[in-house]
Amino acid sequence: MSQTASNPVQELLVAPRLAALGNETRLAIYRSLVRAGQNGLPVAGVQERLQIPASTLSHHLRRLVEVGLVTQEREGTTLHCTADFQVMSDTFALFQRECCADVSDPTQNPCC
């Protein structure tokens, strides 16, 4: 069940989520999962595409899962990874929401 963007738990996760995607390797991992869509990819599929050592990949995947950007589901021996795109959209929406929040004169904020 996905929480709403105004949920304090989500607020708490904004920086960790951005940090998770702020690493080139993890960004590449996340992107390959985003590109793969709802079906996602098994860990081995990501490894094949990106040629990352298994332990490094596992480490990065864990961070993505920890912050909720990726979900994993075991199917027998293979672990299926899927990017939760909604989570990222919600995170971005937090910024949108508070744009110009401190501007008293509404004629002074043409951006939002």
Add this chain to the structure above:
Amino acid sequence: MSQTASNPVQELLVAPRLAALGNETRLAIYRSLVRAGQNGLPVAGVQERLQIPASTLSHHLRRLVEVGLVTQEREGTTLHCTADFQVMSDTFALFQRECCADVSDPTQNPCC
């Protein structure tokens, strides 16, 4: 002049920008600027709000400026900082664009 989101220069900056906002302190700085709207804030204004030592603040601001998330303009002795909200929107748009890009069967990508 802002570049389009498909510009390779922008692509190159995605991870650094997300990383820049992935730090709690920098995220707080950026947010206070976003809230301040087009007018932005002088460095001292940010410091007053967030109570960060000047050298630490200066260091973080530089990183935000380096990746294009914040612009600075000197007005006499004070340095005015403004969040470039468009840059962040463009960065986020890059994700949106490539969602499900690798999915061949269009019935398999209900997310985009």
Add this chain to the structure above:
DNA sequence: TCGATATTTCTAGAATTTTAGAACCAACAG
């Protein structure tokens, strides 16, 4: 049970980041 495949955990070195005091510089008012 044995072996193969898929993935994680342990470990540790290298690199980077974060933090902030202290010294420094630049612009301006007097």
Add this chain to the structure above:
DNA sequence: CTGTTGGTTCTAAAATTCTAGAAATATCGA
């Protein structure tokens, strides 16, 4: 020119992150 205000650069210590080999674990087929 002198002092003050606004900000940066220098420096360095502490913390964190990144990377990947090696060993370990788990599932399944034969």
